[in-house]
Amino acid sequence: MKTYDCIIIGGGPAGLSGALALGRARKDVLVLDDARPRNAVTHEMHGFLSRDRIKPSEFRRIAKEQISEYPSVEFAAETAVSIEGSDGQFQITTEQGQTYTSRKVLFAIGKKDLPLPIPGLTEVYGKSAFVCPYCDGWELRDQELVIIAKGAGAVHLAKMIPGWSSRYTICTNGPDEMTEEEREELRRHGVSVFDAPIRSILSNDGMVERVELEDGTAVPCTGIFFAPQLTIGSELPASIGCEMKETGSVVTDMLGRTNVPGVYCAGDAGTEMYQAIAAASTGAVAAMSLNGELLMERWNRSNP
Ligand SMILES: Cc1cc2nc3c(=O)[nH]c(=O)nc-3n(C[C@H](O)[C@H](O)[C@H](O)COP(=O)(O)OP(=O)(O)OC[C@H]3O[C@@H](n4cnc5c(N)ncnc54)[C@H](O)[C@@H]3O)c2cc1C
CATH class of the missing domain: 3.50.50.60 (FAD/NAD(P)-binding domain)
Known part of the structure; x- marks a missing residue:
């Protein structure tokens, strides 16, 4: 079975931005996304430099089209339901019955709204x-x-x-x-x-x-x-031992690293700064940090 360098769970601004950075870094990447973004209720996304007022679905379409230029990135419209393993060898199973293996994992699962108890x-x-x-x-x-x-x-x-x-x-x-x-x-x-x-x-x-x-x-x-009531997009980070904040976000450092080696988090899932451009930015930073780790590991393995 193929081992990806990284599986990205979530294909919103954070995950797609991470996929672009990793695709350009020639890494084998799989993006698992079940397309339930929090901003699906809106007609327009505002304030994203050069993309002001774009339809959220159009934003994703353009991003995926551009990322598809990089042949080492694959997409699967699947829901990740479990994660096991450790740094260098993670197994992710999806609701659709597939199991994928990767060296690193990037959670870009966003947040979701809890039901609103106000009629109308x-x-x-x-x-x-x-x-x-x-x-x-x-x-x-x-x-x-x-x-x-x-x-x-x-x-x-x-x-x-x-x-x-x-x-x-x-x-x-x-x-x-x-x-x-x-x-x-x-x-x-x-x-x-x-x-x-x-x-x-x-x-x-x-x-x-x-x-x-x-x-x-x-x-x-x-x-x-x-004021919305939010919860994290998936329980997977907690299930693999990621430290969580009271707000429901995953605890990360400035480079998107969680406390679990090899596991990164970006976007709304790791912050309370709910802006698409901030999500995209943290996705790119986490991807570069993760890529640096993969490169160092390869360098050390090939130590002459
Ligand atoms: C009503 C509303 C309006 C907004 N308007 C704006 C705006 O105008 N400008 C702006 O900058 N921001 C806006 N935002 C905020 C913006 O939408 C978010 O900050 C941004 O989408 C976060 O990106 P993300 O990639 O972290 O998460 P998301 O865009 O939420 O993407 C997360 C993705 O992960 C997927 N996912 C989750 N769990 C799994 C799993 N287990 N397996 C597979 N896939 C999974 C989800 O289906 C989703 O596609 C708005 C938000 C709301 C709610």
């Missing part, structure tokens, strides 16, 4: 409700916005959102742990805070029209920012 939010997510003002704040500039968040997250967004729109209201969706000082600070800045649970989000064709609360209040708006 799914319908607007990615169309008029977003999670990050750097990604979608420009498109909602100067609009009437609702921030759905609690505690420190709500206060943080309240300080950020005025960079894009000064017309916004906070809905905490039920009892909140905000301190009296925080509430007073928001009052001083003229920010309204509604504590009642959200009954539903009313929208038309994905475009939010108002947020209705259990106490009968209706908050009209044309855009929403909310």
Whole structure:
């Protein structure tokens, strides 16, 4: 059975960027990807230099087309379900019944959203409700916005959102742990805070029209920012012994190395900086670091 130099699990910006770097470094690479990226709900990806406003699927298509120029990179549309072995000899099995072997592994599995328990939010997510003002704040500039968040997250967004729109209201969706000082600070800045649970989000064709609360209040708006609940894209890093952060991310050093020899992690899975360009950058860095390790191992093996 063929032993790949590296198996990359995940074919988003992080994994594809790693595949490009390793393909150009003439390494045998397999990218396993089951194509469930977190940003699948969006029509456009913003802020990626030279690719601003591109469709996420188009971004991936172009990336794969360019990587395919490098013949040592293969792709398989499969879900990795188990990983065993150690540095130099990892075995990865997929849901589709295949087992692959590789010297190194790069996790680029992203994060995924936990189900949103607010009626109507799914319908607007990615169309008029977003999670990050750097990604979608420009498109909602100067609009009437609702921030759905609690505690420190709500206060943080309240300080950020005025960079894009000064017309916004906070809905905490039920009892909140905000301190009296925080509430007073928001009052001083003229920010309204509604504590009642959200009954539903009313929208038309994905475009939010108002947020209705259990106490009968209706908050009209044309855009929403909310704090998502995230979890890592796969349990595989934990299953092979990778140290994890409380946030659900894999602990890595600056070069994408985890605590498990031969195992790297890049992109959203190893950070809380949810930006495609940052994911691509960490994917490239991890790939170069991993390639350096492979080259050193080869050099040492061939010691005359
Ligand atoms: C609504 C929304 C809007 C966004 N808008 C922007 C924006 O405008 N600009 C921007 O820069 N960023 C944006 N982001 C953030 C951006 O999408 C992420 O930062 C970026 O996609 C992370 O890249 P990644 O490669 O780490 O993970 P992902 O792109 O999530 O890719 C991970 C891949 O790994 C695969 N995978 C996971 N587990 C397995 C497994 N076991 N086997 C096989 N495959 C697996 C998944 O199917 C997926 O294809 C947005 C995010 C959201 C949610």
